[in-house]
Amino acid sequence: xxxxxxxxxxxxxxxxxxxxxxxxxxxxxxxxxxxxxxxxxxxxxxxxxxxxxxxxxxxxxxxxxxxxxxxxxxxxxxxxxxxxxxxxxxxxxxxxxxxxxxxxxxxxxxxxxxxxxxxxxxxxxxxxxxxxxxxxxxxxxxxxxxxxxxxxxxxxxxxxxxxxxxxxxxxxxxxxxxxxxxxxxxxxxxxxxxxxxxxxxxxxxxxxxxxxxxxxxxxxxxxxxxxxxxxxxxxxxxxxxxxxxxxxxxxxxxxxxxxxxxxxxxxxxxxxxxxxxxxxxxxxxxxxxxxxxxxxxxxxxxxxxxxxxxxxxxxxxxxxxxxxxxxxxxxxxxx
Amino acid sequence: xxxxxxxxxxxxxxxxxxxxxxxxxxxxxxxxxxxxxxxxxxxxxxxxxxxxxxxxxxxxxxxxxxxxxxxxxxxxxxxxxxxxxxxxxxxxxxxxxxxxxxxxxxxxxxxxxxxxxxxxxxxxxxxxxxxxxxxxxxxxxxxxxxxxxxxxxxxxxxxxxxxxxxxxxxxxxxxxxxxxxxxxxxxxxxxxxxxxxxxxxxxxxxxxxxxxxxxxxxxxxxxxxxxxxxxxxxxxxxxxxxxxxxxxxxxxxxxxxxxxxxxxxxxxxxxxxxxxxxxxxxxxxxxxxxxxxxxxxxxxxxxxxxxxxxxxxxxxxxxxxxxxxxxxxxxxxxx
Numbered sequence: 001x002x003x004x005x006x007x008x009x010x011x012x013x014x015x016x017x018x019x020x021x022x023x024x025x026x027x028x029x030x031x032x033x034x035x036x037x038x039x040x041x042x043x044x045x046x047x048x049x050x051x052x053x054x055x056x057x058x059x060x061x062x063x064x065x066x067x068x069x070x071x072x073x074x075x076x077x078x079x080x081x082x083x084x085x086x087x088x089x090x091x092x093x094x095x096x097x098x099x100x101x102x103x104x105x106x107x108x109x110x111x112x113x114x115x116x117x118x119x120x121x122x123x124x125x126x127x128x129x130x131x132x133x134x135x136x137x138x139x140x141x142x143x144x145x146x147x148x149x150x151x152x153x154x155x156x157x158x159x160x161x162x163x164x165x166x167x168x169x170x171x172x173x174x175x176x177x178x179x180x181x182x183x184x185x186x187x188x189x190x191x192x193x194x195x196x197x198x199x200x201x202x203x204x205x206x207x208x209x210x211x212x213x214x215x216x217x218x219x220x221x222x223x224x225x226x227x228x229x230x231x232x233x234x235x236x237x238x239x240x241x242x243x244x245x246x247x248x249x250x251x252x253x254x255x256x257x258x259x260x261x262x263x264x265x266x267x268x269x270x271x272x273x274x275x276x277x278x279x280x281x282x283x284x285x286x287x288x289x290x291x292x293x294x295x296x297x298x299x300x301x302x303x304x305x306x307x308x309x310x311x312x313x314x315x316x317x318x319x320x321x322x323x324x325x326x327x328x329x330x331x332x333x334x335x
Numbered sequence: 336x337x338x339x340x341x342x343x344x345x346x347x348x349x350x351x352x353x354x355x356x357x358x359x360x361x362x363x364x365x366x367x368x369x370x371x372x373x374x375x376x377x378x379x380x381x382x383x384x385x386x387x388x389x390x391x392x393x394x395x396x397x398x399x400x401x402x403x404x405x406x407x408x409x410x411x412x413x414x415x416x417x418x419x420x421x422x423x424x425x426x427x428x429x430x431x432x433x434x435x436x437x438x439x440x441x442x443x444x445x446x447x448x449x450x451x452x453x454x455x456x457x458x459x460x461x462x463x464x465x466x467x468x469x470x471x472x473x474x475x476x477x478x479x480x481x482x483x484x485x486x487x488x489x490x491x492x493x494x495x496x497x498x499x500x501x502x503x504x505x506x507x508x509x510x511x512x513x514x515x516x517x518x519x520x521x522x523x524x525x526x527x528x529x530x531x532x533x534x535x536x537x538x539x540x541x542x543x544x545x546x547x548x549x550x551x552x553x554x555x556x557x558x559x560x561x562x563x564x565x566x567x568x569x570x571x572x573x574x575x576x577x578x579x580x581x582x583x584x585x586x587x588x589x590x591x592x593x594x595x596x597x598x599x600x601x602x603x604x605x606x607x608x609x610x611x612x613x614x615x616x617x618x619x620x621x622x623x624x625x626x627x628x629x630x631x632x633x634x635x636x637x638x639x640x641x642x643x644x645x646x647x648x649x650x651x652x653x654x655x656x657x658x659x660x661x662x663x664x665x666x667x668x669x670x
Contacts, residue, residue, distance in 0.1 A: 140517075146481060147517040154516075182475075182482040187569050188534040191558055192527040199523040219565070223526055226561035226599065229592035230554070233619035233630045234522050257564035260602065264561065264595055284568035295568045 001332060002299070003321040004054070006172070006218055006253050006277030007062040007103075009092060010285075011049040013041040019087055020070070027076055032083040035091065042094055049281055051102065057299055059278075061332055063325060064092055065106035065137050068282075069185050071176035074144030078112040078119065085110040085123060093131040096331075104331040105133035106172065109160075111142040113149060118159035128167045134327040135216075136164070138171040140197045145180030145189055152197055153204020161210045168326050170214035170251070173197045186283040194222030198250070202231070202240055207249045214324050215249075216275060219283075220256035225268040251324050253277035254298060254316070257284055262301035271312040275320050276302065336667060337634070338656040339389070341507065341553055341588050341612030342397040342438075344427060345620075346384040348376040354422055355405070362411055367418040370426065377429055384616055389437065392634055394613075396667055398660060399427055400441035400472050403617075404520050406511035408446040409479030413454065417445040420458060428466040431666075439666040440468035441507065444495075446477040448484060453494035463502045469662040470551075471499070473506040475532045480515030480524055487532055488539025496545045503661050505549035505586070508532045521618040529557030533585070537566070537575055542584045549659050550584075551610060554618075555591035560603040586659050588612035589633060589651070592619055597636035606647040610655050611637065 015037035022033060054062060066088035073081055089107045096105045107127035109120040127133040138160070141147050150156040164171055175185075175193035183189035194217055207213065217224070224231065224247070232243040240246070252269045255277050256262055266274055276299070284295035293300070302308070302316060322328055350372035357368060389397060401423035408416055424442045431440045442462035444455040462468040473495070476482050485491040499506055510520075510528035518524035529552055542548065552559070559566065559582070567578040575581070587604045590612050591597055601609055611634070619630035628635070637643070637651060657663055 147515050149517070151517050180482050182484070182486050182535070183531060184534045184538060184569075187537075187566070188527075188531040191530060191562060191565075192523075195526060195558070196518060196523040199519045200517070202522075203519060220561070223530070223558035223561060226555070226558060226596050227526060227591065229596060229623070229630055230526075230619055231522070232623070233592065233621050234519075236621045236624075237619075256562065257568065260599055261561050261564060264599060267595065284565055284572075286568050286571045288564070288567070289571075295564055 001061070002059045002317045003276065003328070003332070004059045004062040004278050005216065005275045005321050005325070006255055006279045007050060007064050008067050008279070008282055009064060009095065010067050010281050011045045012067060012091065013037045013045050015041070016087065016091060020084065023076060023080055023084060027080065030076070030079045030083055032086065035087050037091065039094070039098060042098060046095065046099070051099070053280055054102065057297060059299070061101070062103055063106050063135060064095060064103040066092055066108045068137065068174050069177040071108050071139060073111040073139055073142035073176055074113060074179050078110070078115045081112040082110040082123070089123065089127050089131070096132070101331060104325070104328055105131055106135035106137060107133050108137055109139070111139050113143045116159065117157050120160055121163045124163055125167065128169055128327070132327070132330060134325045134331070135170050135172060137174040139176055140173060140193055140200065141175060144176060145178030145183045151200040151204070153200050153206055158209070161206065161213050165210055165212045170216055170324050172216040172218055174218055190283070191219055191222040194219050195224065198222065198224050201250070202235065202246055203238065214251065216251045216253060216324065218253050218255055218277070218279070220254060220261060220265045221252045221269070225265045228268045248273055251275050251320065254302065255279040257295040257298050259301050259304060262298070263305055266305065266308070271308065271315050272320065274316045275324060276317045336396070337394045337652045338611065338663070338667070339394045339397040339613050340551065340610045340656050340660070341590055341614045342385060342399050343402050343614070343617055344399060344430065345402050345616050346380045347402060347426065348372045348380050350376070351422065351426060355419065358411060358415055358419060362415065365411070365414045365418055367421065370422050372426065374429070374433060377433060381430065381434070386434070386437065388615055392632060394634070396436070397438055398441050398470060399430060399438040401427055401443045403472065403509050404512040406443050406474060408474055408477035408511055409448065409514050413445070413447040413450045416447040417458070420445040424458065424462050424466070431467070436666060439660070439663055440466055441470035441472060442468050443472055444474070446474050448478045451494065452492050455495055456498045459498055460502065463504055463662070467662070467665060469660045469666070470505050470507060472509040474511055475508060475528055475535065476510060479511060480513035480518045486535040486539070488535050488541055493544070496541065496548050500545055500547045505551055505659050507551040507553055509553055525618070526554055526557040529554050530559065533557065533559050536585070537570065537581055538573065549586065551586045551588060551659065553588050553590055553612070553614070555589060555596060555600045556587045556604070560600045563603045583608055586610050586655065589637065590614040592630040592633050594636050594639060597633070598640055601640065601643070606643070606650050607655065609651045610659060611652045
């Protein structure tokens with residue numbers, strides 16, 4: 001079985017954007033109005049897109065979450081964020097209900113700048129306990145590129161980590177759009193957030209305080225495999241846990257898109273901490289002119305690595321994901 | 336000849352810190368008081384450190400600039416930044432005067448949040464025309480991690496680019512310390528700044544408007560070689576210049592610290608755009624337990640690459656630097 005741990009509902013029907021647009025006119029008095037999307041619209045939005053590609057590429061199950069760039073935690077107040085997050089998660093639940101063996105849900109959290117992560121617990125519990133979701137996405141910078149909040153090592157985040165451990169679900173680190181003109185959302189901002197979060201955790205005691213917490217780094221860890229020696233030196237100079245031990249506390253997805261990067265990633269992190277993912281349809285939704293294939297058709301890079309055994313590949317494609325996404329069993333049983 | 340394009344005066348005598356400390360008590364009325372450092376102190380600060388290592392490692396000339404983390408553009412107002420920058424640059428000038436064939440100067444700029452880069456022109460000209468400096472360091476985020484200024488593609492920066500072209504000197508992109516607790520200065524912040532600057536330039540028309548502008552990316556480009564396929568896809572999706580053309584407009588230093596990273600860097604960027612540098616003594620000033628050698632003794636990784644020719648190595652160690660740092664001739668003539 002092949003599990004893809006990183007897909008967003010980027011092909012969402014227009015009814016969701018209608019809801020979002022109305023939030024601008026309701027900023028003073030937010031309302032959770034109904035979202036007007038039919039089951040047929042959901043089917044159409046997936047069957048030409050993600051489902052077709054999953055079939056073509058031999059991927060059985062995708063862990064599916066709301067559009068990341070549209071999470072927009074920087075917009076409006078906590079109630080705006082809550083309503084928007086809820087309707088997005090409810091839509092993912094409808095997707096998972098329509099295709100129970102192809103998609104497993106991962107929720108967004110109703111984060112908002114300056115609002116305690118404790119206030120996300122209720123929505124996380126609803127998604128896991130009522131909807132059967134298997135993970136959440138955690139945005140380390142809800143300000144959208146101004147970095148006004150405490151780092152992930154701060155106890156500010158601990159109530160959320162407690163709930164993640166109690167519910168036995170992992171968090172994928174994932175930024176949303178930046179509202180800061182210094183950054184490009186899916187270019188510099190996403191990758192900066194990954195690298196920043198990695199270092200925030202590295203200089204923290206989070207994994208000592210939450211030994212069962214599971215964190216997934218997207219985009220192949222931003223810069224981590226390439227800058228491994230720098231991190232290795234910093235850990236020595238700062239008397240942190242050695243890099244090569246610390247890196248095993250985190251799981252890295254494979255959303256990098258050429259052979260060299262994929263090999264470097266797996267070599268630095270090790271097969272036990274790699275989880276297959278394509279992030280399709282997402283940040284690199286176009287054809288590589290060099291190969292004539294889609295950039296995000298990245299399974300082929302793993303298949304082509306001569307120094308991986310079949311057992312290694314099974315870990316990357318399936319077993320590691322089952323370990324990290326412990327609640328995935330119900331979904332994959334039927335696939 | 337071997338030229339190292341990236342060294343900071345990190346072993347500076349305490350007299351400079353005395354000046355800096357006094358700036359805190361003078362914030363309301365900044366003063367450019369004398370800096371109390373003797374020539375013997377300067378010699379002692381270098382001969383046990385950078386000079387000894389340059390000799391040990393067979394490096395002839397180092398392009399030498401003030402401590403990057405201490406540039407601290409976020410601290411105080413424009414006049415505080417100006418005085419601090421001036422005394423740092425004057426100290427680099429003294430170093431270059433004491434060791435005229437070993438060090439070539441690169442200046443800091445008196446940047447300050449919200450202050451036009453136009454106001455840096457005078458200090459840049461002083462350093463190049465009066466001191467014989469060959470380059471400057473440009474901080475894309477003088478706010479120190481809050482990213483409150485315009486991106487490098489904004490015309491805000493154009494007066495500085497005009498001066499760089501007119502003076503025929505390059506700018507190395509280099510952050511200073513972060514005052515934002517979200518970041519680690521030499522870890523996440525430096526590397527984020529590199530990647531962010533790369534993308535700011537990539538989505539801009541800077542190199543069309545300044546075809547003779549030369550920009551050097553430190554730290555092996557942050558994440559650029561590892562995430563090349565992502566940048567490649569983004570360029571296609573956004574109709575920017577193709578990544579593999581754009582990357583040739585920029586020069587990358589070699590301050591990465593293991594074999595795999597060095598090979599990936601040179602492979603992605605190409606030998607014509609790589610400039611040898613070690614950033615010693617700097618961010619990775621410790622011994623790699625795996626090899627027993629200093630992390631920043633990174634010349635050996637280039638020497639070990641079997642697919643580089645002698646002509647390639649000469650470009651990386653010498654010729655590319657002479658091209659980019661066009662005013663280096665006077666220094667290297669005597670070396």
